[in-house]
Amino acid sequence: xxxxxxxxxxxxxxxxxxxxxxxxxxxxxxxxxxxxxxxxxxxxxxxxxxxxxxxxxxxxxxxxxxxxxxxxxxxxxxxxxxxxxxxxxxxxxxxxxxxxxxxxxxxxxxxxxxxxxxxxxxxxxxxxxxxxxxxxxxxxxxxxxxxxxxxxxxxxxxxxxxxxxxxxxxxxxxxxxxxxxxxxxxxxxx
Amino acid sequence: xxxxxxxxxxxxxxxxxxxxxxxxxxxxxxxxxxxxxxxxxxxxxxxxxxxxxxxxxxxxxxxxxxxxxxxxxxxxxxxxxxxxxxxxxxxxxxxxxxxxxxxxxxxxxxxxxxxxxxxxxxxxxxxxxxxxxxxxxxxxxxxxxxxxxxxxxxxxxxxxxxxxxxxxxxxxxxxxxxxxxxxxxxxxxxxxxxxxxxxxxxxxxxxxxxxxxxxxxxxxxxxxxxxxxxxxxxxxxxxxxxxxxxxxxx
Numbered sequence: 001x002x003x004x005x006x007x008x009x010x011x012x013x014x015x016x017x018x019x020x021x022x023x024x025x026x027x028x029x030x031x032x033x034x035x036x037x038x039x040x041x042x043x044x045x046x047x048x049x050x051x052x053x054x055x056x057x058x059x060x061x062x063x064x065x066x067x068x069x070x071x072x073x074x075x076x077x078x079x080x081x082x083x084x085x086x087x088x089x090x091x092x093x094x095x096x097x098x099x100x101x102x103x104x105x106x107x108x109x110x111x112x113x114x115x116x117x118x119x120x121x122x123x124x125x126x127x128x129x130x131x132x133x134x135x136x137x138x139x140x141x142x143x144x145x146x147x148x149x150x151x152x153x154x155x156x157x158x159x160x161x162x163x164x165x166x167x168x169x170x171x172x173x174x175x176x177x178x179x180x181x182x183x184x185x186x187x188x189x190x
Numbered sequence: 191x192x193x194x195x196x197x198x199x200x201x202x203x204x205x206x207x208x209x210x211x212x213x214x215x216x217x218x219x220x221x222x223x224x225x226x227x228x229x230x231x232x233x234x235x236x237x238x239x240x241x242x243x244x245x246x247x248x249x250x251x252x253x254x255x256x257x258x259x260x261x262x263x264x265x266x267x268x269x270x271x272x273x274x275x276x277x278x279x280x281x282x283x284x285x286x287x288x289x290x291x292x293x294x295x296x297x298x299x300x301x302x303x304x305x306x307x308x309x310x311x312x313x314x315x316x317x318x319x320x321x322x323x324x325x326x327x328x329x330x331x332x333x334x335x336x337x338x339x340x341x342x343x344x345x346x347x348x349x350x351x352x353x354x355x356x357x358x359x360x361x362x363x364x365x366x367x368x369x370x371x372x373x374x375x376x377x378x379x380x381x382x383x384x385x386x387x388x389x390x391x392x393x394x395x396x397x398x399x400x401x402x403x404x405x406x407x408x409x410x411x412x413x414x415x416x417x418x419x420x421x422x423x424x425x426x427x428x429x430x431x432x433x434x435x436x437x438x439x440x
Binding site for chain 2: 053
């Protein structure tokens with residue numbers, strides 16, 4: 001029986017606690033403290049508002065603004081540094097490529113110069129060789145001419161001897177020399 | 191029935207605080223809690239502003255988070271004009287939040303569970319936002335009660351509805367906070383009382399069984415922590431919404 005009454009009490013307790021409306025201190029406006037707390041709240045909250053709006057919030061706002069400014073400044077510096085680095089890299093690339101172009105041009109020029117020099121040397125050598133060749137040919141020609149002109153009196157003499165033996169008469173010396181010359185010229189031409 | 195009974199409402203009873211001085215000027219125990227809340231807020235700012243570090247410490251970070259949270263709420267809800275009302279909204283928000291939070295501790299008074307307190311705050315918000323409306327728009331602010339794009343013959347019906355819904359703002363604003371805080375604290379008290387009743391009624395078995403209400407109270411503690419933050423947020427965001435209506439009229 002006692003257990004049953006306890007169980008009943010347990011089941012009803014929350015309802016009983018809430019049902020007693022007139023015992024609710026919040027609704028007891030006959031108690032002067034209920035409204036007096038509002039007056040003191042007004043004092044406390046006005047002081048809190050003044051402290052926060054004049055001191056706390058502006059100071060904290062300044063801290064946040066300061067941080068935002070520092071972050072923005074650092075970001076701008078980083079961005080400027082990156083631009084600088086990009087420009088340096090671009091400059092480096094340009095310098096490298098121009099150096100490469102210059103080097104290639106130098107190499108090409110050196111090769112062309114070497115070729116030209118070699119060509120010139122070969123040309124002079126050829127010219128010298130040609131001159132020597134021409135000189136040698138001239139010398140051979142002169143020697144042959146000399147030999148040929150040495151042949152002429154011998155041939156005239158031999159022709160005169162042969163004619164004397166064959167015919168017994170000797171033609172005029174001029175006639176003989178002229179005929180021998182003709183014959184030699186004809187042979188040479190042939 | 192001798193033995194323990196559940197007095198769920200006694201915790202809301204007002205007495206005078208601060209000894210004889212408080213008794214002389216009717217400074218109540220709820221005002222003590224308000225003073226504690228305000229002192230904690232100012233102390234948080236005092237400690238948080240000491241270092242003014244670029245990389246904030248714990249307290250500074252806490253105050254900064256609060257600052258930016260309320261600041262964003264003001265600017266997002268009211269618009270750029272919200273900056274002017276930011277100190278006011280911050281004061282109301284932090285006051286209610288700290289009141290809710292310290293009310294969760296044993297022996298501390300939850301002043302937000304008093305309808306007189308919440309109604310006073312809500313009436314102030316209501317009157318202030320109305321005053322801002324008239325200050326910003328003059329008597330054109332009355333057009334706020336005339337919904338645009340509505341056929342004329344509906345207006346005699348709609349204008350009273352709009353007006354009544356406007357007038358009900360302080361009621362809903364105050365009762366929401368008061369009821370949430372009161373209900374939470376009553377449930378706590380009731381479940382704690384269950385433990386005493388069970389032990390008194392069923393002896394050792396009751397003492398073992400009272401683990402259940404104890405567990406419920408632990409869960410309720412988590413819920414009440416959420417409610418404490420949420421209701422402060424709701425009060426502040428509704429304050430911002432009413433100010434938005436007063437500034438923008440739509």
